Amino acid sequence: MLTMELLVATTIGTLTTAAIYLLQRARTFPVILGLALLSYATNVFLFAMGRLTINAPPLISADASRYTDPLPQALVLTAIVISFGMTAVIVVMALRAWLESGNDHVDLESQPNIDEGDGE
């Protein structure tokens, strides 16, 4: 039977796989995309630590009989905002590096074969 847990777990797994692959690329932009994907995966993972619940938002009301765990949500909310801040800084660092060196290889001039593409 397809369960939500399975869907979420595979989502986290797929996002992480893609993120890790992109993180290892040699150019800055794919690495940034990898970080963005990894942020999704991490946020969903953290969120899932409160387990999955439907129709029970943590909004106090007289009608509600149960609530989902609000704590991971609060943590993930700030995590989302902070990962935006982090992404923004990294994007700009990559941009500055590109403007300074005219090359967007993650290793900059330390690698002799920087113009040979994606390789190490």
Place this chain on the structure above:
Amino acid sequence: MNLALIVILPFLGAVLPSLMIRVGRNASAIATASITLLTLALLLTHVPAVLRGEIPAISWQWLPALGLNVSFYLDGLGLLFAGLILGIGLLITIYARFYLAKKDPMGTFYSYLLLFQGAMVGIVLSDNILLLLIFWELTSLSSFLLIGYWRHLPEGRQGARMALVVTGGGGLALIAGMLLLGQAAGSYELQQILQQRELIQSSPLYLPALLLILIGCFTKSAQFPFHFWLPHAMAAPTPVSAYLHSATMVKAGVFLMARLWPVMSGTDAWFYLLVTTGLVTMVIGSFIALFKDDLKGLLAFSTVSHLGLMTLLLGLSTPMAAVAAVFHILNHATFKASLFMNAGIIDHETGTRDIKRLGGLLMLMPISATLAMVTAASMAGLAPFNGFLSKELMLEAAFHAEWAGNPWLIALLATFAALLSVAYSFRYIVHVFFGRRRDLDSHPHDPPAGMWLPPALLALLVVLIGLFPETMAGQLVRVAAGAVTGGQLPEFHLALWHGLTPALGLSLLATIGGLLLLANYARVRHWWQAGPHPEAKILFDGGQQLLITGCQRLVMGIHNGSLQRYIAALLAAALVLGVAAFFSSNYSSGQRPLLPAGPAMVVPWLLLIGCTLAAVVFHRQRFVSLMIIGVNGLIVSLGFVYLSAPDLALTQISVEVVTVILMLLALYFLPKQTPRAASILPRMRGVVLALGGGIGVGALSWAVMTRDFSTLSGYYLEQAKPGGGGNNVVNVILVDFRGFDTFGEIIVLGIAALAIVALLDGALRGRIHKSLENWQADEPTSADRHPLIMVVATRLMLPMALMVGAYIFLRGHNMPGGGFIAGLVVSIALIMQYMASGFGWAARQVKVDYHAMIGIGVLIAAATGIASMVLDHPFLTSKTEYVALPLIGKVGLASAMAFDTGVFLTVVGAVMLALAALSRMGHRLAHLPVNRRPMDINPRASNATPRQEKR
């Protein structure tokens, strides 16, 4: 109080000489001498009390949780050492004034000297062993500065480095040893530790603690096999050598062994380690000293030998041997400091310290010669000088000691070392001051009084202590030795004549033997020259080089500068740890009832998986992959909605929009394509690691989600309304329960925005500015520069979007929303204006300083928190009031709302600042005039020669 001042004054005063040097060299020297004199005077005020047997002490708590207190005490041992350190320090200060050349920076020298002096006094007065360790390290550092004072000399630099490596390395061992000792004794307070003899010696930690502490002491006090650094430290200016190697630095190890004598001594381990090391050091030191042609080298190895003697005496573990050790510490300091200064005088006057080039100086410099003869005779252990007295005590103790059942071995070796020391001491006298006068470039004569008075004072002490030991030093030796042994001392009387004792016999034997040896020096030297001469420095340098190359190979092997390799290594390590942890535990599947998934969720799931894979496949097409990843964000938001997290959904979707805009702006400058990978291998490595990591994380999530759990959220759910005044528990947690975290978060966000501005503004101003002037967009730009439809649409939407933002903000405490989300929504509304009408135009309309906005936001949040502190509640306690507003109705106004306002302002400020910085950059580089109206066309897109127009 003034006990602590004794330690602190030299540190405080250390700035003075460097300041006073502007006035002159004399002013600098006088400032140093005054500090030392003042400190010495403070110490002397305690002398009567300490001699009576009292122990002044003072203590402040520093880090009580670690057992680290600032506590000092002054017992007999501390008094003896502090007196030597300050007294000889004062003489050295005077001597150095005349010794240092004009070109030497004297202020710096005196500053180092005072730092070192303070650190030494700190060691001997510390009542807390952690504090003692701090001062111990300070002596290593400040002695490094002193030894390397002549930094233009390679020997000086190398000698300083070697001293630092050896004593600093020993210091590390000492730290570990002291911590173990503190563990064993249950306290880090020295006076308490010294009461715990049985406890410490029966502890299993005793032996490791002893070994580690002794490594520290042996390295510091130049015991074999760590003795080699000391002769190389002779590259220092002579005042430094005289100070460090007579009374201070090298005595620190001896001091610590004496200090810990009550609790550490008496065991077999202590006896054999100290006695054996001491004996070997004594013999080797005096043997090498005999063949050193450098005056300071001779004295250096003599110091090594005498330090061995003290170690031997402390190792013997009898109270009388301890008395001898203490007495010899005093005597050695007096004659050795004087001799070093004497060697400095000879060097200063003749221009050489090579004994082979010296001779017949007696008539040329009679004062210096007399002083040298007195002090060297004391070093040889001749009556009636003080060296004789302590040597007699040493031989007496050695005569009665046995080594592993062998009753004469210690006495034999001690006598042999004494014999050698007679020989080298007389070599100093005979080969320098007597014999044939050599041809020297200079015309040596006695130096100015400032240079010979300090050694003369010490020589006077040598004679006086020798003639009237009981009067001059009896009481001091008693209290100091009493402190070493912890109270019980045998009756003893310091005197020149004790009758016909075995020690006297050994002493005579040593003297005659030594003189005979010197008489046949040429033959002995010839024989010595045939033997091997292991040069410690070459071994040390070789070992060091080996280590360095090894480390370099290791580090460069792993750390070759490729970030790609590092991240692969990091990921692989994480993977290995995860796999190892999984297989070393027993896994069982979880029992939590699971949620069935309907097709409504399966479809978005398929979409997300597909998009993620597509993003990877098309990642070289940057625009495409960015758009695909945007879809992922939307689906994640959808998932949050479904899984009871409306706040997260709102945050995710608004962050998604902002992030994509930001990346698009960056992509305007960056290359639009990623070149194809050169080789298949790194890609395969990437795939393997990615699959491993992804499967691992996915499986971990599955394992967690299928298990039940307990949470502390029950409290938050119960207290949200009564305590936080809000129904939206997530928001209440953010602004109230965990408000301090949020406060930190917004500060980080603000810093991130400022960092972005700094990075980009730097690019516009810095050296790359020139090349940026010629920058051109690499993609065709639309002729419809600010399209009419977009301008109209965004303008219409602006008030609505702002309204939505305000609504989300106001209801945030009870319904999904709040400062973070409202801030993002408002930012998006504003960014759309920038996009539609261009940065230049929008910036002219919006007169908001986003820098200030971030600051005001943080300040408002902080003020909310502090307001509750004013009302005697902890930081960020919230308060709720219900206010009836016209038209809107009853509104719960929590003080948390003010905090949320701060969050809101910071978020808007940070997002706008970051995006505006990027857009401004684009605007500046596009070299287009600012449009006067909100919509227009690109004047260049229709023009064939775009570079002609300038702003």
